[in-house]
Every structure is written in C-alpha cells, then in structure tokens.
Amino acid sequence: MIATANGRSAKPQSVVAVSYAVARAGVPSTASFRQWVEAALRGARRRKRAEVAIRIVDAEEGLALNRDYRGKAYATNVLSFPAELPPGVDLPLIGDLAICAPVVAREAAEQGKKPRDHWAHLTVHGTLHLLGYDHIEDGEAEAMESLEASILATLGIADPYA
Numbered sequence: 001m002i003a004t005a006n007g008r009s010a011k012p013q014s015v016v017a018v019s020y021a022v023a024r025a026g027v028p029s030t031a032s033f034r035q036w037v038e039a040a041l042r043g044a045r046r047r048k049r050a051e052v053a054i055r056i057v058d059a060e061e062g063l064a065l066n067r068d069y070r071g072k073a074y075a076t077n078v079l080s081f082p083a084e085l086p087p088g089v090d091l092p093l094i095g096d097l098a099i100c101a102p103v104v105a106r107e108a109a110e111q112g113k114k115p116r117d118h119w120a121h122l123t124v125h126g127t128l129h130l131l132g133y134d135h136i137e138d139g140e141a142e143a144m145e146s147l148e149a150s151i152l153a154t155l156g157i158a159d160p161y162a
Helices: 030-044 059-070 101-111 115-130 138-154
Strands: 015-020 051-057 078-082 093-100
Touching: 015 030, 030 115, 030 138, 051 059, 051 115, 059 078, 059 093, 059 101, 078 115, 093 101, 093 115, 101 115, 115 138
Parallel strands: 015 051, 051 093
Antiparallel strands: 078 093
C-alpha cells in the first residue's frame, strides 16, 4: 500500500509509460491509458499491478514494426510485444504496446465509433495479448472478444463487436 496525502492507503497503480512519436492532439492522456490497462488487468484477473510501455506511433513506424515483426506490409492498429523475462525473474513487467494513431483515427471514423472508445478498446485488446490471450482460433477469438466487451462495459463503453 502507498500512503496518500490525506494519510489513507491506496492500492499501487500500474506503471504505464507512454511515449509519443506523433502530435498529442487527439491522443488520450497517460492517465487514460493507465485506467484502461488496469481495467484489462482486473478483467483478466491475472495481475494486481503491471508495468507496460505504450508507444504512440505514426503510419510509417507502424508499417515498419508490422513488417519487421509480423511480415505484414501495412500499418496496423495495435501491436503487442510481451515481455520475455528469464526464468526465476519475477517482475511486474508484462510488455510493450505500439498503437498507430492514424490507423486508430481512421478506423474510429470508418466504424462510427468515438475515437476515445476505440483507443480504450485497442489498449484493452493489446493488454490482453500481453497477458497471453489470442484470437487465432475461433474459440480463442470468442473468449477474448467476450472478455474485451465485459472489460469495456465496466468503463461505460459499448461492445465494439456488436
């Protein structure tokens, strides 16, 4: 527990470091990203606290990352890079996310979603990937999408798959 200014104890928050390779206009605050990561952690019931680095990238960097790490020749919305800690090392570090700002903006507009809700969805989605969730198989996809919808509902955000 951490002592707050008023003397009360507070649960330790996750460490979410956000770096911006784009202008910050239209990009949520670090506090918002932290809230969304923590909602994913609670929803997945995996960790009480975690460390995540989030990099907000432009289309060029998004393309380079997707090409280099996934062999795909386009910028995608979110990429997850789970931490690969050596055996016996127990740290709260779960990994890194790269979120492509222009793709998020384009998708939100195309899908008629509030940009902030789409940012939240992609942050939750990416965090679940860091925790080991996937959507390659149909059953995995259904379970992950259901969990995402449940987590987003706790944030007052409609089911993005509905």
